[in-house]
Amino acid sequence: xxEFIAGVGTPVKEDNINGLRSLFFENIVKFGYxxxxxxxxxxxxxxxxxxxxxxxxxxxxMRCYTDxxxxxxxxxxxxxxxxxxxxxxxxxxxxxxxxxxxxxLRIDTRRNELISLWYSSPALxxxxxxx
Numbered sequence: 001x002x003e004f005i006a007g008v009g010t011p012v013k014e015d016n017i018n019g020l021r022s023l024f025f026e027n028i029v030k031f032g033y034x035x036x037x038x039x040x041x042x043x044x045x046x047x048x049x050x051x052x053x054x055x056x057x058x059x060x061x062m063r064c065y066t067d068x069x070x071x072x073x074x075x076x077x078x079x080x081x082x083x084x085x086x087x088x089x090x091x092x093x094x095x096x097x098x099x100x101x102x103x104x105l106r107i108d109t110r111r112n113e114l115i116s117l118w119y120s121s122p123a124l125x126x127x128x129x130x131x
Contacts, residue, residue: 001041008037020047020124030117031068040124048101048120055115065107065115069094072105101125 001021005011011023021041028035030051039049053068055061073079076096096103102125104118120128 001045004039004041004046008039011039031064031071033064033068040120042123044123046121047124048118050119051117053115053117058109061107061109061115065092065105068115068117069105072096072103076103 001023005023008025008028012026013024015022015024019042023039023041025037025039028037028051030037030053034054035051036054037049037051040047053064055064072094076098079094079096092107092109094105099122101119101121105115106118107113107115
């Protein structure tokens, strides 16, 4: 965790929930977009994290989602859950269930949510799925 903080910076907030220590960071840039981030640590180290992308308009939301989705498709390949954004104002999701962890890119435009990019390690994924 100390190495992570040294690389990212000082968190603005910390929390402990269900044995996970959550660190909150502001002013992060990921894939060229401003974001804030939450990183989840157990005693074994980094277990996951979420980026929340900050956008200012519906057009920017769609551009950000598409840019991040395309970057992830290049990195991780095709996925079974790939929403091609054929309709406006609904949830969009793309996910990868990899050996190295679970990744979910999501936005619900009907609720004016922020675009979120979630990663969880295999251990955290099992814990969240109740396995």
